[in-house]
Amino acid sequence: MDAPYAIEMLGITKxxxxxxxxxxxxxxxxxxxxxxxxxENGAGKSTLMSVLFGLYRPEEGVIKKDGVPVxxxxxxxxxxxxxxxxxxxxxxxxxxxxxxxxxxxxxPTKGGFLQKDAARKKVMQLSENYGLAVDPxxxxxxxxxxxxxRTEILKMLYRDNEILIFDEPTAVLTPQEIDExxxxxxxxxxxxxxxxxxxxxxxxxxAVADRCTVLRKGKYIGTVETKSSSMxxxxxxxxxxxxxxxxxxxxxxxxxxxxxxQHMSVASxxxxxxxxxxxxxQVRRGEIVCIAGIDGNGQSEFVYGLSGLxxxxxxxxxxxxxxxxxxxxxxxxxxxxxxxxxxxxxHGLVLDYSLEDNLVLQxxxxxxxxxxxxxxxxxxxxxxxxxxxxxxxxxxxxGPVTAARSMSGGNQQKAIIAxxxxxxxxxLIAVQPTRGLDVGAIEFVHKKLVxxxxxxxxxxxxxxxxxxxxDVPDRILVMYEGEIVGELDPKKTTQEELGLYMAGAKxxxxxx
Amino acid sequence: MKNLLKRxxxxxxxxxxxxxxxxxxxxxxxxxxxxxxGAGQAILAVIRNFLNVSKAxxxxxxxxxxxxxxxxxxxxxxxxxxxxxVGLFNIGVAGQYVVGAAAGLYAxxxxxxxxxxxxxxxxxxxAVSGAIVGMLKAYQNVNEVISGIMLNWITLYTAxxxxxxxxxxxxxxxxxxxxxxxxxxxxxxxxxNLFNKHQYVTxxxxxxxxxxxxxxxxxxxxxxxxxxxxxxxxxxxxKYAGMAEKRNIxxxxxxxxxxxxxxxxxxxxxxxxxxxxxxxxxPGMGFNGIAAAFLGGLNPIGAIFSSYFxxxxxxxxxxxxxxxxxxxxxxxxxxxxxxxxxxxxxxxxAINTGLLRSEERALLRKQKAAxxxxxxxxGAS
Numbered sequence: 024m025d026a027p028y029a030i031e032m033l034g035i036t037k038x039x040x041x042x043x044x045x046x047x048x049x050x051x052x053x054x055x056x057x058x059x060x061x062x063e064n065g066a067g068k069s070t071l072m073s074v075l076f077g078l079y080r081p082e083e084g085v086i087k088k089d090g091v092p093v094x095x096x097x098x099x100x101x102x103x104x105x106x107x108x109x110x111x112x113x114x115x116x117x118x119x120x121x122x123x124x125x126x127x128x129x130x131p132t133k134g135g136f137l138q139k140d141a142a143r144k145k146v147m148q149l150s151e152n153y154g155l156a157v158d159p160x161x162x163x164x165x166x167x168x169x170x171x172x173r174t175e176i177l178k179m180l181y182r183d184n185e186i187l188i189f190d191e192p193t194a195v196l197t198p199q200e201i202d203e204x205x206x207x208x209x210x211x212x213x214x215x216x217x218x219x220x221x222x223x224x225x226x227x228x229x230a231v232a233d234r235c236t237v238l239r240k241g242k243y244i245g246t247v248e249t250k251s252s253s254m255x256x257x258x259x260x261x262x263x264x265x266x267x268x269x270x271x272x273x274x275x276x277x278x279x280x281x282x283x284x285q286h287m288s289v290a291s292x293x294x295x296x297x298x299x300x301x302x303x304x305q306v307r308r309g310e311i312v313c314i315a316g317i318d319g320n321g322q323s324e325f326v327y328g329l330s331g332l333x334x335x336x337x338x339x340x341x342x343x344x345x346x347x348x349x350x351x352x353x354x355x356x357x358x359x360x361x362x363x364x365x366x367x368x369x370h371g372l373v374l375d376y377s378l379e380d381n382l383v384l385q386x387x388x389x390x391x392x393x394x395x396x397x398x399x400x401x402x403x404x405x406x407x408x409x410x411x412x413x414x415x416x417x418x419x420x421x422g423p424v425t426a427a428r429s430m431s432g433g434n435q436q437k438a439i440i441a442x443x444x445x446x447x448x449x450x451l452i453a454v455q456p457t458r459g460l461d462v463g464a465i466e467f468v469h470k471k472l473v474x475x476x477x478x479x480x481x482x483x484x485x486x487x488x489x490x491x492x493x494d495v496p497d498r499i500l501v502m503y504e505g506e507i508v509g510e511l512d513p514k515k516t517t518q519e520e521l522g523l524y525m526a527g528a529k530x531x532x533x534x535x
Numbered sequence: 536m537k538n539l540l541k542r543x544x545x546x547x548x549x550x551x552x553x554x555x556x557x558x559x560x561x562x563x564x565x566x567x568x569x570x571x572x573g574a575g576q577a578i579l580a581v582i583r584n585f586l587n588v589s590k591a592x593x594x595x596x597x598x599x600x601x602x603x604x605x606x607x608x609x610x611x612x613x614x615x616x617x618x619x620x621v622g623l624f625n626i627g628v629a630g631q632y633v634v635g636a637a638a639g640l641y642a643x644x645x646x647x648x649x650x651x652x653x654x655x656x657x658x659x660x661x662a663v664s665g666a667i668v669g670m671l672k673a674y675q676n677v678n679e680v681i682s683g684i685m686l687n688w689i690t691l692y693t694a695x696x697x698x699x700x701x702x703x704x705x706x707x708x709x710x711x712x713x714x715x716x717x718x719x720x721x722x723x724x725x726x727x728n729l730f731n732k733h734q735y736v737t738x739x740x741x742x743x744x745x746x747x748x749x750x751x752x753x754x755x756x757x758x759x760x761x762x763x764x765x766x767x768x769x770x771x772x773x774k775y776a777g778m779a780e781k782r783n784i785x786x787x788x789x790x791x792x793x794x795x796x797x798x799x800x801x802x803x804x805x806x807x808x809x810x811x812x813x814x815x816x817x818p819g820m821g822f823n824g825i826a827a828a829f830l831g832g833l834n835p836i837g838a839i840f841s842s843y844f845x846x847x848x849x850x851x852x853x854x855x856x857x858x859x860x861x862x863x864x865x866x867x868x869x870x871x872x873x874x875x876x877x878x879x880x881x882x883x884x885a886i887n888t889g890l891l892r893s894e895e896r897a898l899l900r901k902q903k904a905a906x907x908x909x910x911x912x913x914g915a916s
Binding site: 330331332351352353354355356362364369370371372373374375376380384385387388393397398399401 | 756757758759761764765768769771772773774775776777778779
């Protein structure tokens with residue numbers, strides 16, 4: 024009997040300390056179908072794919088190939104089973120040619136010498152069969168992102184892979200390239216390849232996938248036929264309806280404009296498209312504005328441009344009427360910008376420094392902490408640190424001298440928040456301030472943000488969490504592919520509507 | 536016991552001592568291969584250094600010799616460890632040392648400058664030499680190791696060229712300062728008398744130790760040091776906090792260059808050695824500074840001891856029985872030991888991973904014991 028499924032992942036459960044990344048998830052991929060895997064950031068898509076690829080071993084569950092249970096212990100096992108993957112960030116050698124990249128790792132040799140002619144023939148044949156136009160002799164660094172992606176696809180085909188995984192393949196493509204990719208994927212499926220398509224863009228899933236499996240917060244929500252479903256249904260499945268808790272706050276009483284961004288663009292490091300394109304927005308005193316969006320739609324780059332970590336490609340930034348577009352980071356900080364960074368280990372803390380040294384990271388140069396001769400005033404630093412620890416309830420093993428590294432994530436975040444808020448800023452930028460925190464710490468962070476608002480500060484929140492987006496801010500701006508595509512009122516909108524904007528299925532002309 | 540092992544200072548000390556033992560052991564094995572009969576005696580000779588001679592006053596004289604060469608080595612190791620705190624590997628230290636030696640000697644012999652201006656010129660030119668590497672790194676992202684090595688050779692041949700104007704007749708060696716430029720010899724302030732009227736023991740020795748303390752204070756107590764260590768520990772956080780990364784890179788390498796060049800001047804302005812313009816390789820003093828810095832646990836006070844130790848065994852090598860071993864054996868043995876000194880970080884790493892593993896295992900046991908319990912404990916990241 025011919026098994027109906029190319030790959031079955033049955034009852035997969037994968038736990039990490041403190042979190043269940045995959046909770047009894049089932050995914051069945053039919054022969055020759057395009058199967059979408061949909062879910063928010065952190066829903067467990069990557070974990071599930073890592074399990075399939077042998078990077079993680081699940082605690083429970085079975086993986087079957089063509090109906091036969093298999094053990095996948097490492098990526099080599101996955102390759103041997105004919106499973107191939109195009110990663111979101113391509114794994115190509117920039118200074119090698121297309122052909123060299125395709126054969127890399129499975130080079131045909133004879134007596135130790137490369138035999139490229141046969142390889143070239145096979146590649147050209149595949150390229151023609153599937154409509155994957157590439158120039159085999161061009162160097163990767165010289166070709167477009169679209170052609171780089173076709174090279175990645177050819178890499179899988181050259182290895183005779185039958186199960187092809189595309190991880191967010193459209194994230195880096197232009198609209199035309201996306202259309203081409205859709206055609207290619209359909210071709211591949213028609214030739215009998217089975218395709219897993221990881222995405223959170225609903226329009227693409229509706230256009231290309233036969234079926235769609237939805238995950239939310241590590242749980243399996245369901246599998247639907249796209250033909251008999253709708254974007255609204257998928258969005259609701261992805262987002263869920265239940266709101267966990269509510270943030271207590273009075274109605275906002277916005278004052279004058281503090282932050283005024285005009286036509287800001289930031290170049291991308293990965294590809295030629297701008298990461299942030301022509302964004303204009305204002306934040307006023309006494310309001311919390313949230314930039315919502317799915318991860319990787321330019322939010323990080325937007326904050327880098329705003330805080331000065333990356334130069335602007337275009338546009339202007341005004342803080343209280345002062346032009347900061349080209350100011351140094353220190354200058355922006357002194358003029359009243361505080362920044363709770365997205366990655367507290369990368370940017371927020373010097374992990375090998377003590378807690379007290381981290382608490383003065385933005386102020387160590389002030390006369391209170393450094394005397395005229397350039398020596399640190401240790402006594403004042405200690406007193407200051409002790410006050411912040413007390414006021415913000417930062418818990419640690421040895422108080423001010425605790426190594427930041429040894430503190431829990433929640434308390435590290437509290438320390439950063441204490442430091443940034445106590446600077447008494449005009450504008451507080453909080454990027455995913457509750458990421459990885461437990462419920463208690465999340466409440467604390469939200470309370471502090473609202474307090475800042477009520478104290479007449481401008482607060483700009485950047486968040487991926489839908490609950491947070493709906494609960495905390497007074498205005499929501501949705502960012503999609505580096506542009507602001509909608510402004511919503513959290514009191515009037517629904518998570519479903521928000522989801523549509525975030526997935527690029529809806530957009531307004533937003534006038535700043 | 537485990538908590539003691541976790542302390543950084545303890546780890547450094549253990550790692551350094553282990554390196555020394557390993558180095559001596561390996562040196563002993565090499566000696567065994569060459570000539571088993573004298574191996575034990577030879578390695579003892581290396582360890583004993585000045586204690587090989589029996590008369591007390593001769594012992595003092597030999598100790599003095601070791602100290603004279605400890606001063607420049609300490610300066611070089613300070614240069615290396617200072618840059619390393621910012622995450623930079625200053626291999627240009629060898630060339631910067633040459634800059635100092637050449638500048639000091641030339642100003643003394645050609646222009647008849649006194650010792651202080653000579654020393655200051657050496658420091659200034661060393662800073663310039665470091666600045667070149669620093670600017671290339673900061674503005675063009677040229678790897679400081681590559682540009683440092685290149686500059687080492689440029690510096691060596693430039694030094695040879697310039698100093699060939701002040702050599703002895705028909706000899707590649709520069710003129711002795713004594714008799715030709717007495718004003719340029721570093722004052723002894725009576726220190727030489729402590730070492731049996733050792734004419735070469737000068738203020739260089741205490742000066743180097745004072746600078747080690749200065750480096751320690753700058754790194755630990757000042758705003759500048761706070762910025763440098765932050766940059767070395769987490770470049771991104773330093774940038775996020777608005778620290779001037781480029782300026783700090785250049786300043787760090789300038790200071791590194793100045794320290795190493797001062798080391799060069801502190802040796803040659805004692806007249807203990809003459810420079811040979813026939814040199815076709817960069818003197819090893821700078822490179823040994825790298826070993827001394829790591830052996831000293833990248834701590835300025837540690838560097839004082841490690842520099843002395845390295846100089847001690849290098850000098851000790853001279854006492855190996857030359858009738859049993861070729862004359863190069865002393866250099867070979869000391870370089871084996873110095874080479875092993877570079878493994879300090881590796882041993883520290885091994886200690887740490889060992890500790891981490893045992894902790895992980897303990898955690899896993901705990902988790903297994905608590906399985907079925909509450910897994911929704913947050914706060915982890």
